[in-house]
Amino acid sequence: MATSAAPSVSAARTSKTTMRALIKHHAGPGLKFIADHPKPTPGPRDVLIKISKVGICGTDRHIWEWDDWAAGRIPVGIVTGHEFVGVIEEVGSAVTRYKPGLRVSAEGHITAGIDYNSRTGNAHIASDTRILGIDRDGIFADYACVPEENVWPVHAKIPDKVAAVLDPLGNAVHTVMAAGVSAKSVLITGTGIIGLMAVTVAKAAGAGRIFATDINPGRRELAKKLGATDVFDPRNSSWISDVKKGCRNEGVDVLLEMSGSPAAYDQGFSALRNGGVAALLGIPAKPPTFNITQHVVFKGATVLGINGRRMFETWYQMEELLLSGKLELNDIITHEFPLEEFEKAHETMISGAGIKVVMSVNG
Numbered sequence: 001m002a003t004s005a006a007p008s009v010s011a012a013r014t015s016k017t018t019m020r021a022l023i024k025h026h027a028g029p030g031l032k033f034i035a036d037h038p039k040p041t042p043g044p045r046d047v048l049i050k051i052s053k054v055g056i057c058g059t060d061r062h063i064w065e066w067d068d069w070a071a072g073r074i075p076v077g078i079v080t081g082h083e084f085v086g087v088i089e090e091v092g093s094a095v096t097r098y099k100p101g102l103r104v105s106a107e108g109h110i111t112a113g114i115d116y117n118s119r120t121g122n123a124h125i126a127s128d129t130r131i132l133g134i135d136r137d138g139i140f141a142d143y144a145c146v147p148e149e150n151v152w153p154v155h156a157k158i159p160d161k162v163a164a165v166l167d168p169l170g171n172a173v174h175t176v177m178a179a180g181v182s183a184k185s186v187l188i189t190g191t192g193i194i195g196l197m198a199v200t201v202a203k204a205a206g207a208g209r210i211f212a213t214d215i216n217p218g219r220r221e222l223a224k225k226l227g228a229t230d231v232f233d234p235r236n237s238s239w240i241s242d243v244k245k246g247c248r249n250e251g252v253d254v255l256l257e258m259s260g261s262p263a264a265y266d267q268g269f270s271a272l273r274n275g276g277v278a279a280l281l282g283i284p285a286k287p288p289t290f291n292i293t294q295h296v297v298f299k300g301a302t303v304l305g306i307n308g309r310r311m312f313e314t315w316y317q318m319e320e321l322l323l324s325g326k327l328e329l330n331d332i333i334t335h336e337f338p339l340e341e342f343e344k345a346h347e348t349m350i351s352g353a354g355i356k357v358v359m360s361v362n363g
């Protein structure tokens with residue numbers, strides 16, 4: 001991996017016009033630590049945020065590894081990262097709602113708010129969406145600028161470690177709430193970072209039985225600890241008939257697909273009852289072969305595509321769930337490294353040794 005050693009932290013922090021940042025410096029694997037990257041200047045409607053902690057996302061893994069998706073999407077030279085918590089340091093001249101000193105996170109999907117979907121309550125699928133750390137500079141840095149509209153003030157009772165990962169937690173909350181799980185049997189295919197979050201969210205949201213699959217035994221074990229009723233290794237497909245038998249010989253009421261694996265799509269829909277609801281978050285690497293006649297048409301299934309987080313309904317729901325004290329995230333956020341140890345942090349996430357890995361930037 002092409003990276004460079006981190007220079008002294010104190011030297012970088014004293015500069016007023018530069019900052020430390022992780023840059024996608026070339027069209028290949030790795031990131032580069034730059035000690036004197038230009039500090040951004042907020043536009044009239046932006047806030048400048050001093051970043052405290054950041055989360056490493058599956059998307060950052062694609063960017064690190066420089067797979068086909070990253071090569072086709074990520075501009076070389078960009079500051080990466082999109083999951084964060086920080087403190088507002090400065091506000092643009094037209095900002096009215098926020099002041100320096102406020103602890104905030106932000107919705108990373110930025111839109112002008114003028115397209116059809118933004119104006120009809122569906123900004124999460126706006127046609128002009130630009131994403132922090134993907135389409136424009138992100139937050140693996142000392143500072144980042146975000147439009148005022150995207151800022152999310154963080155409740156005092158939510159610790160920084162959790163506030164740093166509101167973005168993926170919001171994916172889980174969006175999926176669970178869109179499907180509607182209260183008093184329903186639920187199957188979660190893929191208990192990775194977001195699938196595990198969905199287990200604890202579904203439990204808090206009043207799901208009945210929660211079934212889960214993952215090829216990773218450690219993740220299955222953790223899913224059980226977080227509230228899954230039964231967990232299965234998907235490579236032994238007999239679990240599907242067992243689950244169906246246990247659900248009135250029909251199947252589960254709700255499928256939450258959170259693996260992106262074509263095999264899991266097929267298994268999940270096989271275990272879904274006729275008339276069930278499937279909420280699909282997982283992103284297959286390639287368009288999968290999928291029996292739409294059997295799984296959707298004759299089944300009368302309702303299929304929901306889940307993209308990002310609803311703005312800002314998901315954020316309010318997430319805050320309420322966090323403040324209820326019912327979400328268990330401690331076992332999911334497994335590691336924390338200083339920004340300077342970004343290579344170790346990414347490797348810990350990519351190797352699977354860690355689940356959600358956080359980097360501490362300023363505090």
Ligand SMILES: NC(=O)c1ccc[n+]([C@@H]2O[C@H](COP(=O)([O-])OP(=O)(O)OC[C@H]3O[C@@H](n4cnc5c(N)ncnc54)[C@H](O)[C@@H]3O)[C@@H](O)[C@H]2O)c1
Nearest residue numbers: 058190191192193194214234259260261264282283307308
């Ligand atoms: N739609 C969105 O807005 C959005 C946002 C973020 C992530 N995603 C996608 O959601 C998915 C989950 O994200 P994540 O960050 O939790 O990823 P992750 O890699 O942490 O989790 C994926 C999990 O699926 C498991 N898995 C692989 N094959 C499986 C199979 N056949 N059956 C069951 N489990 C299997 C893996 O072992 C892993 O634990 C990914 O596909 C990601 O690209 C979508």
Ligand SMILES: [Zn+2]
Nearest residue numbers: 057083167168
């Ligand atoms: Zn993310």
